[in-house]
Structure formats: structure tokens, C-alpha cells
Amino acid sequence: xxNSARVxxxxxxxxxxxxxxxxxxxxxxxxxxxxxxxxxxxQLVAFLVNPxxxxxxxxxxxxxxxxxxxxxxxxxxxxxxxxxAVLIGTVVVGVAVLxxxxxxLAVRRPAVGxxxxxxxxxxxxxxxxxxxxxxxxxxxxxxxxxxVAIGVLRLELRxxxxxxxxxxxxxxxxxxxxxxxxxxxxxxxxxxSAVSGGGTAGPSVSAPVTLPTAATPAPGLPAGLEATVPDVxxxxxxxxxxYRIDTALVLxxxxxxxxxxxxxxxxxxxxxxxxxxxxxxxxxxxxxxLTCVSNPIGGPYIGSTRFLGVRVADLLRRAQPSAxxxxxxxxxxxxxxxxxxxxxxxxxxxxxxxxxMDGQPLTQLHGFPARLVTPGLYGYVGATKWLSRLKVSTFxxxxxxxxxxxxxxxxxxxxxxxxxxxxERIAPGKAMIAGVAWAxxxxxxxxxxxVDNGPWTVARLGPDVGLDYWRQWYLPWDATSGPHRLTARAxxxxxxxxxxxxxxxxxxxxxxxxxxxxxxG
Ligand SMILES: Nc1nc2c(c(=O)[nH]1)N[C@H]1C(S)=C(S)[C@@H](COP(=O)(O)O)O[C@H]1N2
Ligand SMILES: [Mo]
Numbered sequence: 001x002x003n004s005a006r007v008x009x010x011x012x013x014x015x016x017x018x019x020x021x022x023x024x025x026x027x028x029x030x031x032x033x034x035x036x037x038x039x040x041x042x043q044l045v046a047f048l049v050n051p052x053x054x055x056x057x058x059x060x061x062x063x064x065x066x067x068x069x070x071x072x073x074x075x076x077x078x079x080x081x082x083x084x085a086v087l088i089g090t091v092v093v094g095v096a097v098l099x100x101x102x103x104x105l106a107v108r109r110p111a112v113g114x115x116x117x118x119x120x121x122x123x124x125x126x127x128x129x130x131x132x133x134x135x136x137x138x139x140x141x142x143x144x145x146x147x148v149a150i151g152v153l154r155l156e157l158r159x160x161x162x163x164x165x166x167x168x169x170x171x172x173x174x175x176x177x178x179x180x181x182x183x184x185x186x187x188x189x190x191x192x193s194a195v196s197g198g199g200t201a202g203p204s205v206s207a208p209v210t211l212p213t214a215a216t217p218a219p220g221l222p223a224g225l226e227a228t229v230p231d232v233x234x235x236x237x238x239x240x241x242x243y244r245i246d247t248a249l250v251l252x253x254x255x256x257x258x259x260x261x262x263x264x265x266x267x268x269x270x271x272x273x274x275x276x277x278x279x280x281x282x283x284x285x286x287x288x289x290l291t292c293v294s295n296p297i298g299g300p301y302i303g304s305t306r307f308l309g310v311r312v313a314d315l316l317r318r319a320q321p322s323a324x325x326x327x328x329x330x331x332x333x334x335x336x337x338x339x340x341x342x343x344x345x346x347x348x349x350x351x352x353x354x355x356x357m358d359g360q361p362l363t364q365l366h367g368f369p370a371r372l373v374t375p376g377l378y379g380y381v382g383a384t385k386w387l388s389r390l391k392v393s394t395f396x397x398x399x400x401x402x403x404x405x406x407x408x409x410x411x412x413x414x415x416x417x418x419x420x421x422x423x424e425r426i427a428p429g430k431a432m433i434a435g436v437a438w439a440x441x442x443x444x445x446x447x448x449x450x451v452d453n454g455p456w457t458v459a460r461l462g463p464d465v466g467l468d469y470w471r472q473w474y475l476p477w478d479a480t481s482g483p484h485r486l487t488a489r490a491x492x493x494x495x496x497x498x499x500x501x502x503x504x505x506x507x508x509x510x511x512x513x514x515x516x517x518x519x520x521g
Pocket of ligand 2: 294
């Protein structure tokens, strides 16, 4: 304990060759450097144990799971899909500030600095260990990270207290070893998070998956309006443009070697499928439009593509659900859950456990190796990615992730339309008003467009790809100079118009007409 006794002494009392007082900046840098090296160590251990258990990421994930729904909606609305980067950035800044404080306090009272690091580590540990899909070793990255941070801080305090021969950097007045440690910490933390694919953009898992051919293939996709109408959404969304919404700060990495799908709960014959067993089942191929309940009117969180997969109804029939069951709770490997009405899954629609989008294995972003897709329902109630389990159950017994957070238990997609073009400014003369409309699983019957306060005019519809797919539309327009307001509304195939009253996305999807202001001139 000789060393710690020395460290415990306040700087000036040490005198011995120690001349100056310790700069506040220097001790703050010491704290940040120690924390950065600790974070790097935690990140590296997490890389080996479970990337989602890295302390910073785990704290971010805990925040994601706990922030009040209105705040989350605000974040999605203002930050869009950058919300994850902003969240992680906020956690990093928070830890940096606390570490700077820990460094400053530690110069006079080392125990306080160590204690603060221990508290930060404990928060990381608790966040990691209480994640819904926590692994057995998920506490380890935080422990190692904290130990490294405290160890480094201890060393730095020794440097601060006793620095003969190692004078401060002439420009900053900070001990060079502390500056070097800080720089090394930042580099190491950056490198470690890059290595472990921290953040949102891990490379996609491109396992050599050979896709089976569909027992019932989809017919060829007709040519879309995009060939003739500039700027309309293409009939099929390219996968790289397909929206991505999920709670995952670290994308789950699932190997098809170990992946299984458990089908159980209130069933007579529970079973578990391996990847090979799933692929051996009859596959359907269907064109389906997927939408997020958080998509604002006119928003981007919608995509349409071709899915290949096994009918959920085939799986459920094999398991034989109990007559008392009314929902299927689907789980992801990362702990996310969605509840889908059992009746919906058995009513003949093409709900499937999908293994491919647009002729390619699912990308990691979109749920590799298998996800649920339920035509007609918003993603949060029927599109679980990184799917691992289908539990037949009741709404009374099991509440899904978003239902626990105030979103509606039922999530049928509302009829809506989006004006894709024009936006903002165009030249006077011949123009094209165009967009997409959807009334998923009911089909689009009609789209109407209104210019300013003029009459509602029926738009021309693009090719019909089925009830579960969006419909492109366009209306030629002779644009006159000046500002104009364009409004569009869709009807489903039964003739019901979309809801006009404006409602926000919470709790069951936005309503209201899409309105676009354009300046012609
Ligand atoms: N595991 C998991 N699956 C999930 C989610 C999630 O957060 N975690 N989000 C759901 C929501 S809200 C939507 S809208 C869709 C989006 O699917 P996409 O990212 O492939 O477009 O995924 C659903 N599946
Ligand atoms: Mo969603």
C-alpha cells in the first residue's frame, strides 16, 4: 500500500521536487484519459463477449429502453435515424465530463475519483446485465473497463504527485505522460469501437446463404412509373434505400450455424427449427410494403420489396395453438418483442418468416438471418427482425416492447399517401404531381389531388402489384407561376377514404392528408 499512501497525499504537501500546483486541466485530462483507456478495454472485452455489453453501448441501450415515449418520438421526429449516433455521442460526452470531474477530485482525494469511476462502471454493468437478452458474461466488459480506468488514474496521480525530471509540456503546462495517456486513450477507444463495430453501422453479415426457390413464386414485377415519371418513388425500393427502424445500438450478429427458431407457448406440439430445417420448408415469395407506425404523414419510413419466406401459418399449424390463445409474441435475439394477433396470422394473408428481401439474403440491418413480415400491420406489431422465437400466448399474459411504452396493441396500417414530387420549387409549365399510396392488405382504390382550393382530381394509378403493395400515382399539372399548395388523399379498394383529421403517430399511426407547398417560377 506504499504507493497508494503516497498518492493519497495532496499534491503540495508532497513538496520533495514537486514545485507547482497541479493544473485543473491537467487533472481533468488525466481523468478523461483514464476513462478512455477503460472504455477501450471494456469495448475490446465486449468484442469477445458480446458487443452489446460494451459499457457505453449498454448505457445507450438502457436509455433507449427507458426514455419516455414522447421524448423518443421527439428524437425520431427531429433527428430521424441519426438519433442513435446522437444518443451514443451524448453518453460519451456525459462519461467524459464525469471522468474529468473524477480526475480533478482525485488529485486531492483519490478515493473520490476512484469511487466516481466505480459508479460509472457500475452503471455500465447494470445496464449491460439487465438488458433483456443479456448474456452470462455481460458484466465483464464494465468490470474490466472500470479496473483499467482506476488503474490508469492511479498511475497518473502518481505522476502528478511526483514528477521530477518529467516537467510539464511547455505549451499546455500538463505533464507529458498524462497528455500521452489521454491521446492514447482516445485513439484506443476509437480503434476499439471501430474493431467491435460499435455504433450502428457494422458490416453486414454475408454468410454464404443459398436461397431456396419458392414453392409459390411471385409473378414478375411490372414496370413502375419511375420509367416515365421523374422523381416518383420506384415501384420496388432498393435495399440500400429501404428504411431502417429498430432499437438496436449494436446490430445483432447471428450465425446460421447456431440460429434456431423456437415455436412454443400455448401449443400442443412445440418445436424448434434449425436454419437448414427452416430452409427445407415450402417457401412463398410475395411483394409486400412495410411501414413504420412512427412514419409521419409524407414521411420516409416505408419501403416495398419482394420477400421470400415460410408462412407463419404453416409453423403455427404444426405447433397447434390452443383455442384460448389470441396473440403470437415474437422475440428477437436482442430481446425486442412484438405481439401479433393470432387471428391475423391465420386469416390467410401472407405473413411469413422471411429469409430474403429483393432476391438476396436479409442484410444484417434488416434482420439476418430471419425476420417476421406481416402484411397489413405496422412493423412494431408484426415485423420482428433477428427473429428467434414465436410464442403463442395471450394479450393479457404478454405485453410487447412497444405496447409497454404506450403504443397501441393493434397496429393495422392506415390508408395514406405521400406526394413525392414536386418539392419546393419548379419551373412553370407542364409538370407532374406524383407519389405513392398504400392501404396495406386492403388495396388502394383511388388517389385524388387538390391544387390550392381547386376541385379534387382523380390521379392515374400505376401498376397493381396486389393488396399488400403500395401503388404509384401521378397527375399531369400545368403549373402556373406563384406559390401553390398541393394536397393528396387515398382511398382503399373498398372506397373508404383515408382519415382527414390530423393525428400524430402515437399511439397507432399518423392521420391527415399530405400537403406540399411549391413555388412555381
Ligand atoms: N428486433 C427488432 N425487430 C424490429 C424492431 C426492433 O426494434 N427490433 N423494430 C420494428 C419496427 S418498429 C419496424 S417499423 C420494422 C422496420 O424494419 P426495417 O428496419 O427492416 O425497415 O422492424 C421491426 N422489427
Ligand atoms: Mo416501426
